[in-house]
Amino acid sequence: MSLITIKNLWKEYGDNVVLEKISLNIQEGEFCTLVGPSGCGKTTFLKMLLGQETPTRGTFLLEGKPFPQEPSLERGIVFQRYSVFENLTVLGNVLLSIELKESKFFGHLFGLKRQKAKEAAIKMLNAVGLAESLHKYPTELSGGMQQRLSIAQSLVNKPKILLLDEPFGALDPGIRADMHALILDLWKKHNLTVVMVTHDLHESFYLGSRLLVFDKVRNDSQAPNRFGAQITYDIPVGSEGMIMTKINKSLKEGNK
Numbered sequence: 001m002s003l004i005t006i007k008n009l010w011k012e013y014g015d016n017v018v019l020e021k022i023s024l025n026i027q028e029g030e031f032c033t034l035v036g037p038s039g040c041g042k043t044t045f046l047k048m049l050l051g052q053e054t055p056t057r058g059t060f061l062l063e064g065k066p067f068p069q070e071p072s073l074e075r076g077i078v079f080q081r082y083s084v085f086e087n088l089t090v091l092g093n094v095l096l097s098i099e100l101k102e103s104k105f106f107g108h109l110f111g112l113k114r115q116k117a118k119e120a121a122i123k124m125l126n127a128v129g130l131a132e133s134l135h136k137y138p139t140e141l142s143g144g145m146q147q148r149l150s151i152a153q154s155l156v157n158k159p160k161i162l163l164l165d166e167p168f169g170a171l172d173p174g175i176r177a178d179m180h181a182l183i184l185d186l187w188k189k190h191n192l193t194v195v196m197v198t199h200d201l202h203e204s205f206y207l208g209s210r211l212l213v214f215d216k217v218r219n220d221s222q223a224p225n226r227f228g229a230q231i232t233y234d235i236p237v238g239s240e241g242m243i244m245t246k247i248n249k250s251l252k253e254g255n256k
């Protein structure tokens with residue numbers, strides 16, 4: 001069974017048709033990169049995967065069941081703009097993510113549970129390369145380090161799906177290359193399924209195992225909102241994508 005099953009999905013805001021006829025299956029472990037012109041509905045699509053938006057119509061299933069209507073722990077998101085709490089230290093930010101998950105009512109853990117949460121937070125911060133900055137505040141961090149912190153906050157709760165909305169768009173090229181290496185490493189080690197929006201075609205080919213292009217195939221010059229974007233390309237990319245294509249091809253040939 002596919003992790004995510006989408007059939008003939010539409011998203012409209014009033015008479016603005018944003019997405020139309022989207023059909024797509026995403027398997028566990030895929031790294032899907034999503035590109036398309038500005039305003040074609042990429043963020044809206046991510047928000048539906050997160051549970052912040054609902055489709056207007058169509059089939060939208062997570063592990064064969066209707067998508068949870070609210071953001072939940074199997075899905076973590078990292079935005080382009082850092083979404084960390086400035087009055088908490090690096091460690092405090094990641095600890096809070098765990099506390100909000102494990103103690104929804106108080107937002108606080110005590111005793112042994114807090115100690116374990118602290119250890120898990122430090123382990124995650126180690127994994128993203130922030131071991132030296134545990135007691136710093138976000139304003140003392142560079143952009144790349146803040147983005148590492150956002151990733152740690154998302155991953156510490158072990159989501160199955162990591163949603164990335166142009167997470168590296170604001171970073172310098174050198175830092176971006178470091179972040180690419182980090183995200184590929186985390187993707188493999190944590191067996192994540194990733195859906196990432198990017199404006200950078202090179203990034204989409206380099207990072208993804210599968211590239212999805214969203215665009216309008218129908219246009220009405222009198223009423224630009226009449227038609228929504230569809231998936232115009234869905235192709236395997238990157239070394240992982242090529243391996244998958246070869247495996248699928250040899251499986252098909254073996255079945256002949």
Ligand SMILES: Nc1ncnc2c1ncn2[C@@H]1O[C@H](COP(=O)(O)OP(=O)(O)OP(=O)(O)O)[C@@H](O)[C@H]1O
Pocket residue numbers: 013016018036037038039040041042043044045
């Ligand atoms: N909450 C909302 N209410 C009404 N319209 C919305 C809402 N959110 C998005 N839209 C509209 O949906 C369309 C798609 O927006 P979205 O942000 O998903 O595009 P995008 O492809 O991510 O754009 P960009 O690449 O510029 O970030 C736009 O026309 C936008 O105005």
